[in-house]
Amino acid sequence: MPTRNPADMLQIAGIEMVSWRRIWLVAGLVIAIALPFLFEGFTVFQLTRALIYAIAILGLNLLTGFNGQFSLGHSAFFAIGAYTTAIMMDRWEVAYYWTILPAAAVCFVAGFLFGLPALRLEGLYLALATFALATATPQILKYEPVAKFTGGVQGLDVFPDDSPVSFLSNDQWWYYFTLVVALIAFLVAWNLVRGRTGRAMIAIRDNPIASKTMGINTALYKSLTFGVSAAFTGVAGALEAIVIQFVAPDSFTFLLAVSFLVGLVVGGIGSIPGAIFGGLFILLIPNWADQISQGLSWAIYGLFLIGAVYVMPAGAAGLVRLVTMRLAKKPSG
Amino acid sequence: MSGSLAERSEPDPRTASGPLLDVSGIKLSFGGIKALDDVSFTVDSGQIVGLIGPNGAGKTTMFNCLSRVYVPNEGQIRFKGQPILKEPTHRIADIGIGRTFQNLALFKTMTVLQNVMVGGHCTTASGFIGNALRLPSVRREEDELVGRAWSLISYLGLESVAHARVSDLPFGTQKRVEIGRALASKPTLLLMDEPAGGLNHEEIGGLGDLIRQIRDERDITVLIVEHHMSLVMAISDKVVALDFGRKLAEGTPAEVQKDPEVIRAYLGTND
Numbered sequence: 001m002p003t004r005n006p007a008d009m010l011q012i013a014g015i016e017m018v019s020w021r022r023i024w025l026v027a028g029l030v031i032a033i034a035l036p037f038l039f040e041g042f043t044v045f046q047l048t049r050a051l052i053y054a055i056a057i058l059g060l061n062l063l064t065g066f067n068g069q070f071s072l073g074h075s076a077f078f079a080i081g082a083y084t085t086a087i088m089m090d091r092w093e094v095a096y097y098w099t100i101l102p103a104a105a106v107c108f109v110a111g112f113l114f115g116l117p118a119l120r121l122e123g124l125y126l127a128l129a130t131f132a133l134a135t136a137t138p139q140i141l142k143y144e145p146v147a148k149f150t151g152g153v154q155g156l157d158v159f160p161d162d163s164p165v166s167f168l169s170n171d172q173w174w175y176y177f178t179l180v181v182a183l184i185a186f187l188v189a190w191n192l193v194r195g196r197t198g199r200a201m202i203a204i205r206d207n208p209i210a211s212k213t214m215g216i217n218t219a220l221y222k223s224l225t226f227g228v229s230a231a232f233t234g235v236a237g238a239l240e241a242i243v244i245q246f247v248a249p250d251s252f253t254f255l256l257a258v259s260f261l262v263g264l265v266v267g268g269i270g271s272i273p274g275a276i277f278g279g280l281f282i283l284l285i286p287n288w289a290d291q292i293s294q295g296l297s298w299a300i301y302g303l304f305l306i307g308a309v310y311v312m313p314a315g316a317a318g319l320v321r322l323v324t325m326r327l328a329k330k331p332s333g
Numbered sequence: 334m335s336g337s338l339a340e341r342s343e344p345d346p347r348t349a350s351g352p353l354l355d356v357s358g359i360k361l362s363f364g365g366i367k368a369l370d371d372v373s374f375t376v377d378s379g380q381i382v383g384l385i386g387p388n389g390a391g392k393t394t395m396f397n398c399l400s401r402v403y404v405p406n407e408g409q410i411r412f413k414g415q416p417i418l419k420e421p422t423h424r425i426a427d428i429g430i431g432r433t434f435q436n437l438a439l440f441k442t443m444t445v446l447q448n449v450m451v452g453g454h455c456t457t458a459s460g461f462i463g464n465a466l467r468l469p470s471v472r473r474e475e476d477e478l479v480g481r482a483w484s485l486i487s488y489l490g491l492e493s494v495a496h497a498r499v500s501d502l503p504f505g506t507q508k509r510v511e512i513g514r515a516l517a518s519k520p521t522l523l524l525m526d527e528p529a530g531g532l533n534h535e536e537i538g539g540l541g542d543l544i545r546q547i548r549d550e551r552d553i554t555v556l557i558v559e560h561h562m563s564l565v566m567a568i569s570d571k572v573v574a575l576d577f578g579r580k581l582a583e584g585t586p587a588e589v590q591k592d593p594e595v596i597r598a599y600l601g602t603n604d
Contacts, residue, residue, distance in 0.1 A: 005496040188465045195464040195475060196457055203440045203451045210438035213400050215426030215455030215518060224461055270442075 010328035017328060032179055036172040044171040045243070046283060051178045052239045054279030055185045057263040058272065059232025064261075065270035066193060067225045068205030070123060073114075073130030074260045076137040077107045077230040079252035081237025083141065086156040086247040087149055096160040096242045100181060103238035104231040111230020115223035134257040141249035155248030158241055174243045181239060185232055190272055192228070201225055202270075233260075266308050268317025277316035281308065351414060353378040353554050354522060359398060359408035361578075368394045369405065370578040376522070376571075381548055381555045383565035383586070386575035387598055392558040393435055395575070396526050399556075400432050401425050412522065426455040431520030433511040435527045435558070441500040445491055445510050448499055449482040452517030456481075485513045489543075504531045516547070522554045523547065529561040537561060541568050566590065574598070 008018045015023075036044045060074050084106045085099040114133065121129050141150045150156065163173030192198050203211040204218050212218050241247045259282045267278025289300035312319040352375035361369040369391045376382045384392050397403040399410060401422040410417050412428060420428065431452075440448050457478055459471045486495050489509045494502055499510055508528060515523055525544070529537045541564050547553050559565045565572060566586040574581040574595045582592040589595055 003492065003495070007496060191467040192461065192464050195467070195471060196454065196459050196478075197461050197464040199443070199447055199451050200454060202443060202447075203454075206440035206442055207438050209402060210434065210440070211451070212422040213402070213426060213432055213438075214451050214514065215423050216451075217421075217423045228461060 009331060011331050012324065012327045012329070016331075017324070020324075036168075036175045041169065041171045044175050046287070048171070048175045048178045048243055049240070050279045050283040051175075051182045051276075052236045052243065052279070053260070053263060053282055054276045055182055055239070056233045056236035057260055057267060057278040057282075058185060058189050058275040059229045059234075059236065060260050060264050061267075061270065061272070061275055062189060062192070062201070062232065063225055063229035064264060066198065066205065067201040067222065067229075069115075069118065069222060069226065070127040071130040071229070072127050072254070072257050072261065073133035073137075074230075074233050075252045075254065075257035076133045077111055077233040078237035078240070078256065078260075079137050079141065079247075079249075080110050080230075081107050081234030082241040082247045082252070083150055083156075083237075084234070085238040085241040086158050089158050089160070089241075090151075090156050091149070096158075097177075099242075100235055100238050103234045107234025107237075108227040108231040110234075112223050112227030114230070115226025118226060119219050119222055130257075131254065134254040137252055138249040141252070150249070151247075153249065155246060155251075158245045158247065160242050160245065178239050178243065181235065185235060186272060186275075189232070193272065197221075262305065266305070266312070266315055268315025271315060271317030274315050274317035281316075352376060353380075353413060354399075354556070355409075355411040355414075356395075356399075357409050357411075359395070359405045359410070361394060361398065361403060361405045367578045369398070372408075372575065372578070372580050374573045374580065374583050376554060376556055378521075378554055379548065379552070380570040381544060381557065381568050383569035383572040384556060384558045384575065385560075385562070385565055385572060385589075386581075389577075390575040390598075391578040392575055393526055394578075396432065396524050396558060399524055400430060423455075426518045426520070429519075429521035430524065431515035431518045431522070432524035433508070433515050433526055433528060435530065437504075437507050437511060439499045439507055439510060439514070441498070443499065444496050445486065445499055445502070445513075446479070446482055446495045448510055449485055449513045449517050450478055452514035453478050453481060453519075455518050482513075482517055485516050488516075489513050505533070505536050508532065512543070512547075516551070516553075520553060522556065525555060525557045525559075527558055527560060529559055529564050537564055540564070544568055 008016065010017050012020060035047055039047070056074065056078055059077070060071060063069050063071055081103040084103040085096065088094040088099045088102060089096060118126055118129060140146065142153050163170045165173060168176070193201070200211065200216045200221050203214065203216060204221055208218055263275070263278030263282040266281045267276070268274030285304045286297065286301055289297040289304065292300050314321070354376040356375070357373045359369050359372045360367070372391070372395065384395065386392050394403065398405050401417065401420060404418065412430060417425065417428060440451060443451070457474050459468075459474050463471045483495070486492055489512060491506070491509060491513065494506060499507055502510070508531070512525070512528070528544070529540055532540060544555055544557065545568055548555055557565065557569070569586050571584065572586050572589040573583045574589055574592070576594075576598040581594040581598055582589045584592075
């Protein structure tokens with residue numbers, strides 16, 4: 001029968017790695033739950049948005065990090081998710097919490113369908129095709145025939161109900177709502193990645209021909225992964241619409257898609273917890289850069305980015321891995 | 334070794350009705366070059382068959398046709414009596430044909446255990462929804478697969494490196510992982526592309542024993558492409574010799590070794 005992974009039995013300060021992972025998970029959860037009471041309204045709102053970006057980056061990570069398919073177009077799926085929620089709330093007065101799963105479903109279908117022609121494209125060519133998707137999306141949202149649903153250039157206002165819990169402010173409530181959705185998203189992603197589907201996704205990234213020979217239907221897996229990835233990013237878009245209470249075409253530009261990619265690389269390609277760091281980075285760093293100098297904010301952002309990539313070539317997750325490897329010792333005796 | 338040669342030259346009693354693999358009239362050209370030119374041969378159930386020939390003879394191309402990585406221009410391949418050329422590539426493992434690769438095609442970022450488990454992909458069925466929710470059936474399937482992969486890992490003596498990334502392992506060990514990965518698909522026919530390539534003398538001796546064990550203990554028919562002549566001649570029931578995409582000879586190792594065409598292909602001629 002299987003022996004335990006020797007890496008799990010390494011110890012830091014006499015505690016096994018497996019236990020450390022649990023400790024960090026619990027500590028992370030406690031911190032995540034405590035945060036809205038430690039900071040004031042606007043910071044809580046920013047943290048909520050960082051969580052939303054983390055979900056979007058998680059979706060991109062499934063596609064690019066685990067399956068090896070590039071996307072410069074995930075802003076499109078973020079937009080589709082946001083507009084699904086906004087239109088459902090605006091047109092049919094659906095309660096916000098009933099719009100999350102439909103947004104995921106619509107984005108799954110959109111991603112799956114886009115994934116089919118993408119099967120013929122690899123690497124940079126796929127990057128270009130998805131780039132086209134990103135640049136086309138804001139224009140399509142403003143286009144006359146669809147404008148009666150999307151609100152055209154003006155976009156749509158969204159009016160979600162106030163916090164149902166008396167002792168929580170609206171900012172705190174949206175934070176917790178987002179946190180619950182994020183926890184589910186991360187659990188689902190972790191389940192996908194550690195099982196049969198995840199092995200197939202990684203196998204396709206590592207060696208497509210050998211994967212086929214091992215019986216993996218690579219075409220089906222790649223398009224399904226595209227759909228699942230889009231669904232995650234769509235859920236993030238839906239949350240963004242609810243939290244910002246407004247959607248407009250120009251919130252979903254190519255720059256957003258590139259931000260997701262930045263968050264993916266800085267957080268750690270192929271790392272699930274890395275997406276959280278990625279989400280914090282793409283939200284907080286531009287804000288800080290802006291506070292330091294409004295005129296040179298992008299230059300300062302660039303410096304932060306170069307610094308991050310230089311210090312953490314394998315992303316934040318890679319840095320954590322490196323530090324634990326340095327600290328970990330074999331159990332004594 | 335010469336003793337086993339004599340034994341192997343007798344017909345195998347396990348050879349029952351019809352060949353397991355029937356390759357007939359395979360032609361495949363790349364540009365103007367005929368990589369395979371009307372190649373036919375059969376592999377009977379329970380045999381170890383060697384496919385030999387000088388570099389560029391078309392051996393690996395033949396393997397790629399058998400695993401549907403290439404589609405031949407003409408000809409037919411039947412496995413258990415059924416034509417397989419119409420099947421999509423990913424169905425071949427399911428049908429019962431597993432393979433190893435000449436230049437290693439492992440999933441390099443994965444561990445040994447994970448690689449072997451990917452080999453078992455076609456023996457499992459759970460999908461995205463089941464995995465996303467980690468249903469009890471998915472857990473059971475996963476446990477069963479881990480158990481099976483582990484028994485292959487210990488069969489191949491890979492326990493100590495089971496959790497290591499394959500790219501960190503020496504070449505000879507990676508070759509064993511490829512065999513484990515192929516066996517995890519529970520194949521009826523195992524295609525081995527130069528399993529001895531890059532191995533040292535001692536490892537090659539062990540490999541010969543392993544291939545025989547795979548056939549005898551696991552009831553797997555083996556078709557092997559190999560340059561290492563003494564290995565092929567020692568373990569094969571039958572040898573098929575190719576040169577420039579054509580079949581030169583087919584028969585027992587003793588017959589093929591004596592074949593004047595084969596000798597000429599290997600030693601070259603001055604006329």
